Amino acid sequence: MDFQSKNYPDTPGVYLMKDAGGRIIYVGKAISLRKRLSSYFRASADHGPKTRALVAKIAHIDFLLVSTEKEALLLEESLIKQHRPRYNIVLRDDKRSLLFRLDKASDFPRLTMTRNVVRDGSVYFGPFASASAARATQKLVGLIFRLRKCSDKMFKNRVRPCLYYQLGQCLAPCVLPVDRAQYHDLVSQVEQFLSGRSRSLVRELGRQMDVAAHDLRYEQAALLRDQIKAIEATLETQASVLRDSLDRDVVSVAQLAEEGLGVGVLFVRGGKLLEQKTYHWPGLGVAEAGDALESFLAQFYGSQRYIPGRVVLSHPPETESLAEVLAERRGGPCRLGPPRGPDERRLMDMAANLARTAHRKDGAQDVSTVLEQALNLPGPPLRVECVDISHLGGSGVRAGLVVFENGQERKEDYRAYSLPAAEGTGDDYAALAQWAERRAGSGPPWPDLLLIDGGRGQLAAVVAALGQALPDMPIECASIAKGPSRRAGELEDRVFRPGRRNPVALKSGSPALLFLQRVRDAAHRFVIGRGRAATRKRSLTGELVSLPGVGPKTVRLLFDHFGSIAAIKAADAQALAQAPGLGAKRAEKLRQALDALAAGGAES
Known part of the structure; x- marks a missing residue:
């Protein structure tokens, strides 16, 4: 790319780097777009191998102007989640x-x-x-x-x-008839126990036990004694790492001996070390740690994640806007900063040692690398999607899509597609082509590899449909077909790629083939399960609609109120009457009809 700094404004904004195919490969933010973008193309810049590879693929740069650094941070996070660019720090797994x-x-x-x-x-x-x-x-x-x-x-x-x-x-x-005040005292005790104030709880329970014994309430005193013993036994297995009881996370970035940066996160609650996590950022150098850490934290502490009041960092964030964003998401102040005092410095050393082990646990990157080489892909397939078609004698046609990122399932991204246009045809090729059009219409994030459960014919149908729907967005595809025995999981499964008549040469039991089989089997289980669930729902719903005085609208109201057929059948007339718009008389008639239906089923 012929970069000219004068073409970019000296104002805050977000930039989107694109490759020759128009795909967004990196999203970043800057206080000054001109200065930040110039730093990428400066010959003397000390970039890591990942950034150097990024710069080599940049064909075009778009930018969006914002008013403040905080707006830039929020927009950057939103665009990263939407497009999942290859060269960004993305919490894919x-x-x-x-x-x-x-x-x-x-x-x-x-x-x-x-x-x-x-x-x-x-x-x-x-x-x-x-x-x-x-x-x-x-x-x-x-x-x-x-x-x-x-x-x-x-x-x-x-x-x-x-x-x-x-x-x-x-x-x-x-x-x-449980006294609410007594119950809420119990709730307060649970809060004390889980927030690390167990010793003060033991002292309070001991005082209550003495009072109960003095008042001759020996049964209550015995219950309190048992509680105290159980809590004390738990305390013996817990080790404090801080002398205060504040909640805090400790995050350290460390240079790995082999490649990239490692991140170690310690979760300290009530002065006790509760859990720890590691992440691996391949290809980055220590000079890029601060920027990468800020991008990571903005994604890591999403609106639905617990955010402590203090986050201890090994590298300070580039701007103060991150603390403002986290405080808004937390609903209270969130202080970011370096370790203070000997205890926090000791925890930071622990987090740094943990970060240096991150690459040892990152087997997912190895799978992506193996797939890239085995299938001759242009890059490591970090996001893999797999589609499978299911139907019963040509009816109930649906497609199931499963998603794996960095070798791990992303069940929240699983999707089931009903394909009414394919009903009654029994044509898997046509069903896959219709699904491919639907997938193209749903937009990014796009897969680095799309796997189809089938042979060359199914693969060709999807490739042709995607080529028409996305002519400027080539998607790498492959298919996996069962071996001669037609049993899933057989090691002779064959993998096909577009433009090849013969299967790809993958050894039986190789990591690449085993991973593709795992993905294919997950798609098969998912689509079969969704098909069975839909069949059961149609059957049970039809059973309800057949009752006198019950139509589709009433069935919808009952489902919304009770949540399941089993709950509807188990509810008495009084509970049924609580459903919106049903009323006592209709509820009584419905209960009688359900009883008659159950009796008829038992006789048959």
């Missing part, structure tokens, strides 16, 4: 850690696990990178504190105490 949520707005709150933070007054604790560790902690809390376990919908419809009440692990506020 990031999965939000598990959190505990305590719904303080409920009369009788319960403790649940979630990955999303909603600013609704609830209190959150965590994170837990390991689901097994989170479940173990939730089980422990359930044993020590007798909070309710059932969902809100079940809580409203329950008529008798559940098994947890019989086991002494729930007060059964769903059906028993």
Whole structure:
């Protein structure tokens, strides 16, 4: 590219670098677009190999002007999420850690696990990178504190105490007259326990136990004694790393011995080290650490992630706008800065040592590299999509799309497509062509590799349809066909590429073939599962519509209120009457019809 700095303004903005095919390959922000873009093309610039490769592929640069640095940061983050450019720091395989949520707005709150933070007054604790560790902690809390376990919908419809009440692990506020003040005292104890204030909780419980024993309430005193023992046993396994009880994250970037930068993140809650995570940024040099870290943090601390009040950083952010954005998302102040005091410096050393191990755990990049070489791709396929067609005798035709990024499933990006135009044809080629048009219309992020479950014919149908729909956006495609035995997972599965008559030479059991088989099998399971679910729903919905006085509109109202056929069938007349627009009389008739339907099913 013939870069001329005079063509770009000396103002804040966001720039979009594009390759010869018009694809966005990098999105960045700058206080001065002219100065930042000039730095890429300066011969003396100390760029890492990734940046040098980027500059070699730039064919055109677009830019968007903004008023402030904060607007530039937010726009950059939005465009990175939308386009997922190849050379940006993108959290392609990031999965939000598990959190505990305590719904303080409920009369009788319960403790649940979630990955999303909603600013609704609830209190959150965590994170837990390991689901097994989170479940173990939730089980422990359930044993020590007798909070309710059932969902809100079940809580409203329950008529008798559940098994947890019989086991002494729930007060059964769903059906028993539990004092709200007593229950909220229990909720406060759970908050103390999960926020790291367990020792003050033990002292308070000990005081309550002495009072109960003095008043001859020996059963209550025994329950408090058991709680204290369970909490003390937990405290013995916890190690404090800080002398205060503040929540903070510690983030360090370190140069790797082999290639690129590693990132280590420590999650400290209540003065205790709870979890840790690593990330690998290949091809970057230490001179690019500050800019890369700021881009990473803007994506990492999204609006649905728990954000602590302090984030300790090894490299200061380039602007103060990041702290403003995080404070808005948190709903309170968020302080970013270097370590303060010996404790935080010790944690930063731990995070730096963790960051240096990041590349050892990054096997996904190896898979992408192997696929690039095995399939002769223009670059590593970091985002792989796979499509499979399913139908039953030509009816119920649908396509299932699964997505893998950096070798990991992205189930939130899975999509199922109904294809009514292909109904009754049984033509997989036509169905794939129709799906390809739908996929082209849905826009980016585009896959680096699109895998089709099928042979040369299915591959040709998709390539032709995509070529017509996206003539300026070539998408690399491949297909995987079952071997002669026609059983999924067989090592003789064959992989085809456009323009090749013979299959690609992949060895049985090779990492590339095993990964493609894994992706294909995930697509097959997904589309079959969605097809079966749709068939069951049509069958059960038809069963309800056949009842007297029940039409599609009433079925929709019942589904919206109860959430499932099983819940509708289990509801009594009083619960059915709570559905909007149903009323007591219609609810009674519907209950009688459901009973008759159940009796008829039992007789048959």
